[in-house]
Amino acid sequence: MAGLTLAGQGWMNNLIVYMIGEYNVKSIDAAQIWNVVNGCVTMFPILGAIIADSFLGCFSVIWISSLISLLGIVLLVLSATLDSLRPPPCDNGSNLCIPPSKLQFAVVYLGMTFATIGAAGTRFTLGTMGADQFNNPKHQGSFFNWFISTLYISSAISSTVIVYVEDNVSWGLGFGLCAVANVVGLAVFMFGSRFYHHVRPQGSPFTGLARVVVAAIRKRKILLSLKSEDDYHRAHDEEATVVASTPTTTFKFLNRAALKTEGDIGPDGSITNLWKLCTLRQVEDLKTLIKLFPLWSTGIFLSTPLAIQSSLATLQALTMDRHLGPHFKIPPGSMLVFIMVSAPLTIILLDQFLYPAWQKITGQFPPPLQRIGIGHVLCVLSMAVSAVVEFRRLKTAQDVSNSIVPMSVFWLVPQLALAGIGEAFHFPGNTALFYQEFPAALKSTATAMVAMFIGIAYYLSTALVGVVRRVTGWLPNDINQGRMDHVYWVLFVVGVVNFGYYLVCAWLYKYQGQENVADQSSTSNK
Known part of the structure; x- marks a missing residue:
């Protein structure tokens, strides 16, 4: 998981900067491409899960997807190293920039497609295969916490080390490191194959x-x-x-x-x-899925504001003072590291201290619905903080003529950290809920359901940003001339309404696996 996440996030986290700087794509268009790619990465796992549950099993889906991912990253390495596969460079924002040719676009898009399919096929199928190694629900829940922590920590490393190499050394070397991480991850996975408990697919x-x-x-x-x-x-x-x-x-x-x-x-x-x-x-299996659908749907409008926030935060960082000391400049794509650091740190704190303390006081492990609800609240607060910070950034931009606003990029940290802490509650909570409640024949699909609503959220965020651009003037290519703070306030309202909807769904829902929850609590108390 660590190796494949380093590989996937290493090229995805800096994709906006790559498309703007190397392929002369306009800023908002680059953000839209980033949203589509992330939507695919988080949407396609449902297909991998269905194939794993129905035909090939998790093990085969993982190694095949890893090879596809490697092929895509190799194409990205070629796009970054061969001058013939990129348009001539030009100044950012210039109207004289030569757009990429059809061949150049075809190569980079084909590379992104293969790398996206590969990353999607492994991400949550690995989670299911890991959980299949345990029988106790408490151990499975703890595994998901560490699994998601690994996902975020690896993403944080790729957002700093690999993104720094891409921005300051060369894109070819940065993508090359992604390819090496992919190979190492696949090799380690295959080396441990004889130790795994393999669950055979039972047909669709x-x-x-x-x-x-x-x-x-x-x-x-x-x-x-x-x-x-x-x-x-x-x-x-x-x-x-x-x-x-x-x-x-x-x-x-x-x-x-x-x-x-x-x-x-x-x-x-x-x-x-x-x-x-x-x-x-x-x-009864179909009834279970129907009962879970309203709760699952709340994740779409929880993740949509977060998806928009992630892409817009990179654009904000491009216009802000990114100096850390006199000689070091923070890559804009690395700002998302504050989400990736705050989430696993919070998960570790919860898993090792807060949840055990809660269990001693109440006699039971915090149920998934409570954890998800806390995540909703924190993510909504993150949108409000984003709006306030963007209002200050725009006000500062009005006083200067330079495109770079004399405002530290670290003003973005609180909103991103809040989003990461919120994800530490709702992401493992949703994963544990679906794995616990889904029918036994759909365990791979259960963990991929979280990825599915995140993927839909990325597509929805792309459509929403497109509507905002057409209907309002809030998101021009020069965001210093727009009103991105209004966008964040709209997302805040969406989050508040969705949280109300979630409360209704959670109140009406009755755990299908309540006996497992009771067993989990009693076992952990012994």
């Missing part, structure tokens, strides 16, 4: 879920009120895994899918038509 569980919907529709006219437990179909291995002998009362319409009617069962006891009769387990 999504087909079974689709059958539930079809079967329920086909039997929509059948009454349920007088049916007993013997009228519902179970698989042979379901007796021990399904506690309830009849379907739950929620979403009663779906119960018809497991209702046995004449001709559904053959003489040998097998189902004659899989699209007309499903097992009780399949029905």
Whole structure:
């Protein structure tokens, strides 16, 4: 995880600067490209998870994706080292800049595509495979904390060391370090293969879920009120895994899918038509996903402001005083390191001190919904701080004619640190929630669900920024002439409304794995 994150974040974190400085792309357009790439990196893991759960298993998906990532990074190395693959350099903001040719764009975009697919295929599939090595929910929850800490710490290193090399030595060497990290990470992963517990894929569980919907529709006219437990179909291995002998009362319409009617069962006891009769387990699995959907959807509007904040913070840093001492200048792409440092430090503090203290006082480990709610509040506060800091930056910019505002880039630290602390609560909380609550056949998909709503948020942030640019004058290419503070206040309002929606969803939700939560608490108290 550390090696592959160094590789992926090493080129992604500085992508805005690379596109502006080396490919003559306008600033807001570069931010939009960055949002799309990050959206893909966080959206595609759901595809990797589905392939892992249904066909290849986590191990195969991880090593294949690692090779694809390496191929993409090698193309980026070529784009950075061969002059023929880049347009002639020009001054930033000049109207005489020559845009890249179709071939030049094709190479850099192809490299980003392969590297994005590779990073997406490994990121959360590694998390699932790691959690599969443990049986105790408490140990799995602790693993996710350390897993996400590794993600952030590696991102922090890439945002400082590798980004510094890219900005001050050469882009080719910086991307080359990414390729080396990719190779090392893949080698270490393959070396440990004989020690892993491998979970075999059981075929696509999504087909079974689709059958539930079809079967329920086909039997929509059948009454349920007088049916007993013997009228519902179970698989042979379901007796021990399904506690309830009849379907739950929620979403009663779906119960018809497991209702046995004449001709559904053959003489040998097998189902004659899989699209007309499903097992009780399949029905309850689909209900679980439906119940989780509202909570999952709150993550989209939690992550959208954070995605916009990350891209705009890089543009802000480009216009601010980035000197640290007389000789060192902080790369603008390195400012996101304050998110990546504050998040793992907070996770370590929570995992080692605050959560154990909470458990001693209350008798139970803090449930995921509480942790996610705290994350919502902190991320909303981060938007308010961003708006205040940007208002001050714009006011300072009005008093000078230079494009660089005489205001330290460290003014951006509080908002980024708040965002990182918020992610330390909601990111592991969401991951643990979905892994705990999702059906057993969808564990890889469960961890990727967090990536999925983050990916949607990046796409949504790209669309939202595009709408703001068309409707208002808040985000011109020269942000000193805009009103980015208004954008942050809009994001603050979005966050407040979404938090209210989250509170309603969390209040209505009942843990499906409540027994596991109780077991986790009792085990850790012994």
